Each structure stands twice: as C-alpha cells, then as structure tokens.
Amino acid sequence: MHLGDDRWLAALWALPLAALLAAWGWQRRRTLLRRLAEARLLEALAATASPARLAVKTLLALAALGAVVFSLARPQWNARPQEVRRLGRDVCFVIDVSRSMLAADLAPSRLERSKMWVRDALAAMRGDRVAIVAFAGSAVVKCPLTHDYGFARLALEELSPGSVLRGGTYIGDAIRLAAREVFDADEASHKDLILITDGEDMESFPVEAATAAGEAGIRIIAIGIGDESVGTPIRLPDEFGRELYVMHDGERVLSRLDAQTLRQVALASRDGQYLNVATGTIELDDIYERLIRRAPQREMEATEAVRYEEKFQIFLGLGLALLVMEGLISERKRTMD
Numbered sequence: 001m002h003l004g005d006d007r008w009l010a011a012l013w014a015l016p017l018a019a020l021l022a023a024w025g026w027q028r029r030r031t032l033l034r035r036l037a038e039a040r041l042l043e044a045l046a047a048t049a050s051p052a053r054l055a056v057k058t059l060l061a062l063a064a065l066g067a068v069v070f071s072l073a074r075p076q077w078n079a080r081p082q083e084v085r086r087l088g089r090d091v092c093f094v095i096d097v098s099r100s101m102l103a104a105d106l107a108p109s110r111l112e113r114s115k116m117w118v119r120d121a122l123a124a125m126r127g128d129r130v131a132i133v134a135f136a137g138s139a140v141v142k143c144p145l146t147h148d149y150g151f152a153r154l155a156l157e158e159l160s161p162g163s164v165l166r167g168g169t170y171i172g173d174a175i176r177l178a179a180r181e182v183f184d185a186d187e188a189s190h191k192d193l194i195l196i197t198d199g200e201d202m203e204s205f206p207v208e209a210a211t212a213a214g215e216a217g218i219r220i221i222a223i224g225i226g227d228e229s230v231g232t233p234i235r236l237p238d239e240f241g242r243e244l245y246v247m248h249d250g251e252r253v254l255s256r257l258d259a260q261t262l263r264q265v266a267l268a269s270r271d272g273q274y275l276n277v278a279t280g281t282i283e284l285d286d287i288y289e290r291l292i293r294r295a296p297q298r299e300m301e302a303t304e305a306v307r308y309e310e311k312f313q314i315f316l317g318l319g320l321a322l323l324v325m326e327g328l329i330s331e332r333k334r335t336m337d
Contacts (some may be wrong), residue, residue, distance in 0.1 A: 137166030
C-alpha cells in the first residue's frame with residue numbers, strides 16, 4: 001500500500017481524544033441524572049438503558065472517523081510503471097547588466113525591474129528548459145539550460161553590473177554566445193531567446209547576429225526598456241556610498257532606449273517579436289503563456305514513473321456505512337408491552 005498524502009495520518013490522534021470525550025460524556029450524563037431525576041425515574045431509565053449498545057455505537061462512530069481520516073491520506077495500491085513524456089521548449093533569457101540598466105526610469109532600476117519580470121516568467125514555466133545569459137561589454141552564461149528553476153532563480157538574483165568583466169553594451173556578442181554555448185545546434189527549432197535591454201549597442205552588429213540565430217532556428221523576443229525620447233541619467237555609488245551622476249565632458253550621461261535597433265533584431269528571426277515597454281511595465285508570465293507556452297513543443301525527455309490506483313473511495317464508503325449503522329442502533333433495550 002502507498003499513501004498519497006500521509007500527513008493526514010496525524011489526524012488519527014483525534015481518535016483517543018474522541019474516546020476520552022465520549023467516556024467523559026457518559027459519566028457526566030449519569031452524574032446529572034442522579035442530581036436531577038427522581039429515584040423511580042432513575043430505575044425506569046436504568047431498566048431500559050443498554051451500556052453494551054452505547055459502547056457499540058461509540059465504537060462504530062470512532063471507526064467511521066478513523067476510516068474517513070484514512071481515506072484523506074489517499075491509500076493507493078496496484079503499482080504500475082508508466083512512461084511520462086515531458087514537452088517544452090528551450091528558453092534563454094539574455095539580460096543586459098550594463099551600467100545603463102541602473103537608470104531609475106523604471107523603479108527601482110531597469111535591471112531590478114527586469115529581474116522581477118523574469119522571476120514571474122519562471123514561476124509560470126512548465127516543462128521548458130531555461131537558461132540565463134548576462135551581458136554588457138562581454139557575455140557570460142550564468143545558468144545553462146536546465147529544468148531546475150530554483151537554480152535559475154538563484155542565478156537571476158545574483159545578476160548585477162559586476163556579473164561580467166567589461167562594461168559597455170554588446171548585444172550582438174550576447175546573441176552569438178547564446179546561440180553557440182546555450183542552444184543545441186542539432187535542434188532545428190523550438191528555441192526562444194528573450195532579450196531584455198535598453199538597446200544602446202556599441203557596434204557589435206546585433207542585427208547580423210540575430211539573422212544568424214534565426215537561421216539556426218532561434219526565435220528572438222526583444223523587450224526594450226527605458227526612456228526613448230529624453231533619456232535618463234545614471235547614478236552610481238562612490239567609495240563613500242554616495243550616489244553620483246555618471247559624467248562625460250562635464251555633462252550628465254543620459255541613457256535612451258534604442259527601439260529601432262531592437263525592432264530590427266527581433267524581426268531578423270522567424271516569428272520574432274519586439275515588445276516596446278519603454279518606461280511602462282509588462283507581464284512577462286502572460287507573454288510566456290501567449291508566445292511560448294502555446295507555440296509548438298518538442299519532447300524534452302521521457303522518464304518512467306510508478307502510478308498507483310486510488311483506493312480512498314473504499315475507506316470513505318466504509319466510514320459512511322459505519323455512520324449509518326451507528327444511527328440505526330438505539331441506545332436502549334426494546335421493551336415488551
């Protein structure tokens with residue numbers, strides 16, 4: 001026998017308590033009758049009372065309670081091996097961690113908001129393999145393709161401008177790294193690259209990289225974030241913890257969203273999508289459901305699991321039958337007229 005939810009077995013401790021309450025109830029009733037009833041009435045009640053019947057009723061009620069509690073533990077047997085097929089896609093989040101992602105036009109920062117969106121998407125994933133690539137002036141795989149979403153979340157939380165060795169924004173290099181080191185070259189499709197960046201590329205030829213990725217069966221979903229018109233200044237902490245504006249030639253450095261480049265990057269791949277978030281927000285878990293979960297899936301792996309037949313109905317029915325029997329038994333003896 002196998003139990004589907006053995007936590008309910010702890011509730012069986014209620015049976016001894018119920019038995020003690022029943023015994024206390026018998027004793028309490030007898031005491032009250034002695035105090036309130038006349039002697040002749042007590043003799044008449046005693047003549048018809050049946051302690052044996054009362055004990056049987058109590059035992060039936062306790063047995064019914066035990067059977068119902070045991071049914072909640074989901075008893076199962078007749079184990080059978082069954083092949084479990086897991087369907088899904090390969091999804092790689094390519095996240096910009098350059099200093100421009102510290103701009104606060106999306107509170108608390110572009111990077112922190114991006115991590116929040118990806119966290120929501122991970123919570124919605126079912127069956128897909130996920131990877132995380134961080135990039136700025138260089139790119140690095142922080143989490144290879146895995147079904148371990150817990151590990152992916154840990155890698156996500158650690159992302160910061162210090163996750164890569166060089167500053168800058170080289171989108172093309174990040175796409176090439178993901179295509180080369182993350183995705184399986186032998187798989188012709190079922191691959192999604194979700195790029196989250198402000199799009200300020202430093203001549204890394206991102207459109208050409210996206211075209212090559214598309215030819216390898218990778219669909220690119222680009223998410224553009226940041227102020228597209230005026231731009232936003234960037235503030236970094238100094239050695240004393242004070243946040244100072246990044247300056248160049250006496251002027252504050254402003255970071256702007258390059259939507260045009262990101263749109264070209266997305267459309268360079270087949271069925272690519274560009275999502276212009278700018279300084280708004282996005283429900284990345286909904287985007288996952290709409291664009292990835294509903295897309296064609298492939299068999300990721302097949303494993304063998306043991307399945308048991310549910311038998312809780314037997315014990316639930318037994319408990320109900322015992323309750324019916326308990327209700328049909330009278331506490332008193334039958335008397336002859």
